Amino acid sequence: MKQKFPQSERYHGVVPLWWFAAVFLFQTIFFVPRLIAAEKTVIIFRSQQIAAYNEAILGFEEGCKEKNISIKTIYDLHGDTEEGKRIIQMVRKDGTKPDAILAVGVLAATLAKEHFSDIPVIFCMVINHDRFNLQGANITGISSEASIEDQFAVLKEILGPHKNIGVIYDPLKTRKIVAQANIVAKQFGFNLVKSEVVLEKEVVSALKNITPKIDALWLIPDSTVITKNTLSSIPKIIQDRRVPVFSTSDVMVKAGALVSVSPDYKHTGIQAAQLVQRLLTDPPSTSLGIQQPKKLKLTLNTQTAKTIGINLLFIQSYPDVVLYPQ
């Protein structure tokens, strides 16, 4: 018997180790797969490689951290429909079904909506999303433009009320936005002076006609109005006529517009991640609709302000204000 005691004493320090090992093994065998199984996967379709899209995806990745959401793959559709279709067909054939899809850009959003009706699709960075009928039980997203109320609030702060705000638009593309803006403008005490164009070449003459009647030009994202050609001609005309331009894109401000209210693209990605988490943890029975971007940034062109003669000093101290040129 004595001899047994020494043996047991000899293994006395090993038992806890064995115990610990057994428990670890048990934990590993039984819980880790469960944990792995509980992690949600998302694939990202990116329409093309542009900085804004990448920034949004970066925000999404950041937002997914600690939310038990993993990004499985990022597909780039290279801005080409056929290629996009081919990639999506390949993803479907792969058999791996993600829990959600993040579509960044209009091409990705429209193709994802077309090909995935059984997986929640969250889109972002889709300009004028109203035009593409991105609606359905499994599709939701975040608007890429600040709401008209937010834009007009900034405009009112800069210009004051009772101003004539001009807008040039293609009724086939942005009629809905302008109609909505017409209602909102009245709430803010603005008079919306509208000018319809159907061709790019009409933009310059429309701009020349409308500038004497307006106090500011509201440049909405309309692909007939904003083109490579007009981007070069619009700033020149408005600076000659000293009309402040209000836009939804900081690119316009860099081109010569006075001010823009646009979403923080990175935060849009974070907001998309929050939306994905909400969809996956508590799936709604109906569509969540389209959310407005929660964080906006104000881009001011100080050089244009100086040229036109508008004092923007009071607004420069606001948070999330980007000044150009820096």
Next chain:
Amino acid sequence: MTSIRAKLVLFVSILVVTIGILCCVFLLNHTKRQQEDALKKFGISLIMLLAQDNEVAYALHSAQPAFLDAAINRLRDIDMEEEIGYLRISNTRTVMREEKSQRINVNMEEIPTKKSLLKHHTATRRSQWSRGGIHTGTSTFSFPSALFCERIKTSSGAVFCDFFATVFGKKTFSEEEFAAQILGEDKVSKEESRPVLGFVQMGLSHHKLNERTRKIIWQSIVPMGLGIVFGGICMTFFLATYLVSPLRYMANITLDIARGNLTRTVDIRSRDEIGHLSVNFNEMTRSLKASHDEKEKIMEQLRDHVKSLYNTNKELMETQERLVRSEKLAAVGKLASGVGHELRNPLGAIKNALFLLKKNVPAAHVQSESQKFNTFMEIIEKETERSIKIVNDLLGFSRTAKPTVSAANVRAIIESSLSRVRIPEKIKKIVYAEDSLPSIVVDATQIEQVFINLIQNACEAMPMGGLLTIRAQREGSAALSTTFTDTGCGIPDNVKHMIFDPLFTTKSNGLGLGLALSHSIIQRHEGHIELESQEGKGTTFTVKLPIANTQR
């Protein structure tokens, strides 16, 4: 004279016709433009369908014309009106398919090819179709990136809308380009490659367009133009009638007023300029009538004044005449009285001496002494008697006494006068005098003397015989007239005014005192004596004497 209505109708009709023609021309141009736009839109949809057809792209890519059949058939199915005149599909090297309509005669060699189009568009204005509209502008042409459209006319006269489109190998997503534009592409290195696989070219014939245009012209434009013209003319006619009829009505009223009917008024109650004109016109007519009435009143007064003046003048002249005559009578009476007194005594002495001479000389002695003596004695006696009578007449004339009046019957005076005058048998006398005639207040002796003078004068005026008519009758309520009418030689006109003057006589042995005396007597009785005579036919003396007051 052209009426206002005719002028208005003519002018407005010309205006309406001009407007109608201009409207038709405008509508025609608009319709043509619309039809051409519709044709171009149809053409662009067809050419875009063909250019974006995957089979076409594959056929061009693989240079297999056989793969074009399905796409072309699809195109022809859409073209139900068979407006496609020709079709040409080519890759970058050669023409792969060229078709033309069997119904339209067109020589494909006349249709500009890809190379000529490219060359053409490099240097000239181009029409670029995009989203249903045409871009026109001058720019340097690098490579066809969209659709071109131009009008082509062949040598056979056929007109086509020629569409030319490029078939690209890769389709880009323009909205993503726009997104890159909006969101910024400065950090993006993206190279779009759009390999050109070929070109599609299509011509749409204008013959259907012309047919449709002709149909619209005859079914819409011409009826509308005629409607405008005839409607406008009818409306103008009615409008002109409506405007002018009040003026015509007023013109008729004006004519009536000009003829003297100042009671006419214009009855137009419209509240416009014509209504105002009618009110003013009526006001003017009323003023005119008032002026006319006043003028008539003044004229009436003037006539009365003239008449009164005439009567006064006449009375004045008569009074003057009476005065002159009275003066003459007075002078003659004075002379007669003097002469009578001076001559009556010698004549009496002559008469006495003659009586004594005739008494003292025995008749037998006288007869025996000389027949001649007796004759001379008779002459002396006769002339002496005559001289005495003259002297007595003169004295009687000068001693005419103031009449002693009393009521007398004119018939009795006439009969008495007739009995005292010896009327020759060859003169027939007729007296018209009723017993019921009223009495006159006269001196019957003097009036009888007047009547005797008038009867003697009448008898002397009818030496060859004739008719003496005496008529007494009532002259109004206050006078009684007695006319003495003979059928004698009458009194010449040049002596009528002197017939009542004293010492004026047309007789060889008259003294010229009878009618003057008669006139004087009648005047003293406040009566009148008037003469009517026609030389060769006879004379009428009318004596008017006042009736007694109790007889009136």
